[in-house]
Amino acid sequence: MILDFRAAATPAEFHADLCVIGAGAAGITIAHTLAGTGLSVYVVESGGLEPDGEIQALYEGQSVGQPPIMDLAASRLRYFGGTTGHWGGGCIPLDASDMAVRPWVPHSGWPITRATLEPYYDRARPILDLPDHRFGDPGLLSRMPHRPIGFDPALFTSLYSMSSRQPRLGEVFRAQLERAANVTVLLNANLVEFDTNEAATSVRQASLRGLDGRKGSVRARYFVLACGGIENARLLLLSNSVCKPGLGNDCGNVGRFFMDHPSGQLGGVVSEHPDRLTEAYDRHLSDRTLPIYPEIVLSETLQRQQQTLNGRVRPDDYEENVADGITALRTLRHDLSAGAPSHLPSQILRIAADLGDVAPSLFRLMRGRPAVVGHRIELLGFFEQAPNPDSRVTLGDRIDALGQREVRLDWRLTELDRHTYEVAAMRFAAELARLGLGRVQLDPWLRPGGNPYEGMGGAAHHMGTTRMSDDPAAGVVDADCRVHGINNLYVAGSSVFPTGGWAFPTFTIVALALRLADRLQQRLT
Amino acid sequence: MRFFPRPDAPAAPGRRQILAAGAAAVLVPGRAARQSPRPIRNAIQALFDDLPAAQSLGRLYLAQNRDPAPLLRPAPGSEPAGAIRARVARCRARDFAAGDTAVLDGWIFSRTEARLLALAALS
Numbered sequence: 001m002i003l004d005f006r007a008a009a010t011p012a013e014f015h016a017d018l019c020v021i022g023a024g025a026a027g028i029t030i031a032h033t034l035a036g037t038g039l040s041v042y043v044v045e046s047g048g049l050e051p052d053g054e055i056q057a058l059y060e061g062q063s064v065g066q067p068p069i070m071d072l073a074a075s076r077l078r079y080f081g082g083t084t085g086h087w088g089g090g091c092i093p094l095d096a097s098d099m100a101v102r103p104w105v106p107h108s109g110w111p112i113t114r115a116t117l118e119p120y121y122d123r124a125r126p127i128l129d130l131p132d133h134r135f136g137d138p139g140l141l142s143r144m145p146h147r148p149i150g151f152d153p154a155l156f157t158s159l160y161s162m163s164s165r166q167p168r169l170g171e172v173f174r175a176q177l178e179r180a181a182n183v184t185v186l187l188n189a190n191l192v193e194f195d196t197n198e199a200a201t202s203v204r205q206a207s208l209r210g211l212d213g214r215k216g217s218v219r220a221r222y223f224v225l226a227c228g229g230i231e232n233a234r235l236l237l238l239s240n241s242v243c244k245p246g247l248g249n250d251c252g253n254v255g256r257f258f259m260d261h262p263s264g265q266l267g268g269v270v271s272e273h274p275d276r277l278t279e280a281y282d283r284h285l286s287d288r289t290l291p292i293y294p295e296i297v298l299s300e301t302l303q304r305q306q307q308t309l310n311g312r313v314r315p316d317d318y319e320e321n322v323a324d325g326i327t328a329l330r331t332l333r334h335d336l337s338a339g340a341p342s343h344l345p346s347q348i349l350r351i352a353a354d355l356g357d358v359a360p361s362l363f364r365l366m367r368g369r370p371a372v373v374g375h376r377i378e379l380l381g382f383f384e385q386a387p388n389p390d391s392r393v394t395l396g397d398r399i400d401a402l403g404q405r406e407v408r409l410d411w412r413l414t415e416l417d418r419h420t421y422e423v424a425a426m427r428f429a430a431e432l433a434r435l436g437l438g439r440v441q442l443d444p445w446l447r448p449g450g451n452p453y454e455g456m457g458g459a460a461h462h463m464g465t466t467r468m469s470d471d472p473a474a475g476v477v478d479a480d481c482r483v484h485g486i487n488n489l490y491v492a493g494s495s496v497f498p499t500g501g502w503a504f505p506t507f508t509i510v511a512l513a514l515r516l517a518d519r520l521q522q523r524l525t
Numbered sequence: 526m527r528f529f530p531r532p533d534a535p536a537a538p539g540r541r542q543i544l545a546a547g548a549a550a551v552l553v554p555g556r557a558a559r560q561s562p563r564p565i566r567n568a569i570q571a572l573f574d575d576l577p578a579a580q581s582l583g584r585l586y587l588a589q590n591r592d593p594a595p596l597l598r599p600a601p602g603s604e605p606a607g608a609i610r611a612r613v614a615r616c617r618a619r620d621f622a623a624g625d626t627a628v629l630d631g632w633i634f635s636r637t638e639a640r641l642l643a644l645a646a647l648s
């Protein structure tokens with residue numbers, strides 16, 4: 001069932017076995033898993049079924065600290081489906097080594113291993129509608145329209161990422177949740193605080209508020225906070241009526257260790273074989289029926305020997321001034337393959353008006369070449385971030401429309417991050433030169449003495465702010481994602497990641513949410 | 526937030542620019558093969574299409590490295606350019622495989638190439 005908290009007919013008080021706050025990738029996965037069971041599940045969602053400016057503004061906040069600065073409202077979406085309403089759909093699991101203790105990476109190591117996640121990764125595939133192929137399948141090589149480059153495997157390994165074929169989880173699961181007799185989705189209702197017992201060892205209810213001022217609550221046996229990598233920390237910090245530092249924050253870890261996947265341009269490449277360099281990694285040239293993409297990844301040997309974080313690089317055919325007709329052609333191709341052509345006549349008109357540019361592009365495409373002749377090749381890097389207690393989410397001074405303190409993000413990279421960018425760029429440049437495929441010039445920020453993080457931006461993969469740890473002093477949730485010291489409050493989402501590898505986070509978010517749903521089902525039945 | 530990919534970034538150099546940067550023979554293997562045998566000093570100079578540019582890169586290397594320990598010290602007598610080219614190619618491949626590189630004006634050169642540029646600057 002789906003209810004709107006703004007409707008007068010909707011009650012303000014609810015009782016449930018389980019209350020999930022947030023209907024993004026994590027919250028929807030839990031609700032979907034428990035749909036059809038005998039448990040009563042309430043999902044509290046801040047937004048409605050469509051994005052809304054006023055609700056989205058609740059995500060605004062202040063970004064301070066060293067560059068890069070983040071736009072907090074633009075990097076997440078606040079409506080049913082959450083940020084999957086515009087995510088890229090890229091999926092890959094974390095490596096076993098990403099989750100292990102690495103002596104050269106301070107604060108590394110998960111309390112669970114990759115093997116623990118394996119069965120949940122398998123179950124996450126249909127939820128995200130991924131192709132059936134295994135990620136490490138060597139047979140994939142023969143399916144690629146262009147062969148990835150054979151780098152020295154001691155330096156760079158080839159892995160394959162996949163794309164979700166139906167990435168808008170709100171659209172995919174709406175009907176199922178609407179039909180499920182045991183699930184109620186409450187739209188336009190914001191969690192403002194978890195109310196606890198006096199010892200702050202148990203949550204009694206989730207206090208709700210609408211933008212129209214309406215108040216309500218959900219009482220439940222168990223609660224799951226699933227509001228994204230930044231908001232999870234903010235909402236624990238805001239739940240401070242009993243426990244002044246915020247819930248789960250006795251050791252001051254809530255909001256610390258904020259991580260993203262720093263990404264940016266490392267340099268430019270000159271090559272006598274530009275197509276050979278870029279075609280295997282060009283998503284426009286991939287087989288659309290098989291959204292699987294080769295990635296060039298820093299090998300474990302290189303990481304260990306050079307004491308770096310994990311990361312990947314990509315030579316990218318940078319297209320300047322792409323003709324209007326070609327953009328229209330691409331939109332049309334994309335829409336047709338998705339089975340939903342939009343604005344068909346206007347797109348055909350744009351293509352026809354620009355035939356001079358479109359015809360040679362089609363010719364290039366027919367020969368398996370990029371549609372637009374790249375004006376230059378950029379070397380891009382996408383990296384793991386070092387866990388850093390000083391990189392943190394706190395409460396700011398500004399107040400939002402619900403009367404709550406906005407978030408303040410101080411995102412900080414470390415010398416280990418910079419070292420990783422340098423090693424990745426230098427070793428990749430050396431490999432390209434060794435193979436006779438091109439020469440790299442580092443961007444000024446990455447040269448000796450350059451501004452250490454200037455070229456890096458975020459990927460909107462917010463992680464780490466309620467990190468998982470066995471030791472309550474070292475994190476916020478335990479290996480089951482239960483908040484240390486609170487017997488019925490759990491956290492779902494990438495805020496529990498102690499480290500994030502370079503892997504897109506949502507596949508792991510969904511796997512962990514499936515595991516949590518299983519745990520909760522066991523506890524509740 | 527700067528979403529990725531597509532950060533604003535300064536234009537990367539064109540191929541012509543790196544060729545003009547001086548180390549054409551080093552960057553594009555094969556050029557040196559066309560040189561006729563010469564005394565080594567001349568042969569090193571002959572490795573570069575644009576000697577002044579190579580020399581300025583070499584000066585950068587010398588400024589960064591007190592002792593360039595040039596690998597290809599002029600040997601007594603002369604060495605054919607073809608032999609130098611073959612040695613350079615071997616050393617360059619070994620340097621790149623080992624990640625033994627130097628950054629000059631942002632370009633990543635093998636140690637051997639960088640030392641050759643330094644030699645050109647000294648010659």
Ligand SMILES: Cc1cc2nc3c(=O)[nH]c(=O)nc-3n(C[C@H](O)[C@H](O)[C@H](O)COP(=O)(O)OP(=O)(O)OC[C@H]3O[C@@H](n4cnc5c(N)ncnc54)[C@H](O)[C@@H]3O)c2cc1C
Nearest residue numbers: 022024025026046078082083088089090191493504505506
């Ligand atoms: C442009 C972009 C591209 C991306 N591309 C990729 C990609 O290719 N691969 C990948 O793995 N990840 C990608 N991501 C990240 C991905 O979107 C997130 O990892 C994922 O959506 C996180 O899921 P979540 O459920 O934890 O949070 P969200 O999906 O953000 O969901 C949180 C939900 O909580 C609700 N909420 C918030 N506050 C409250 C409150 N107080 N009360 C009630 N409800 C509340 C929100 O409305 C929202 O519905 C991308 C993100 C962006 C912005």
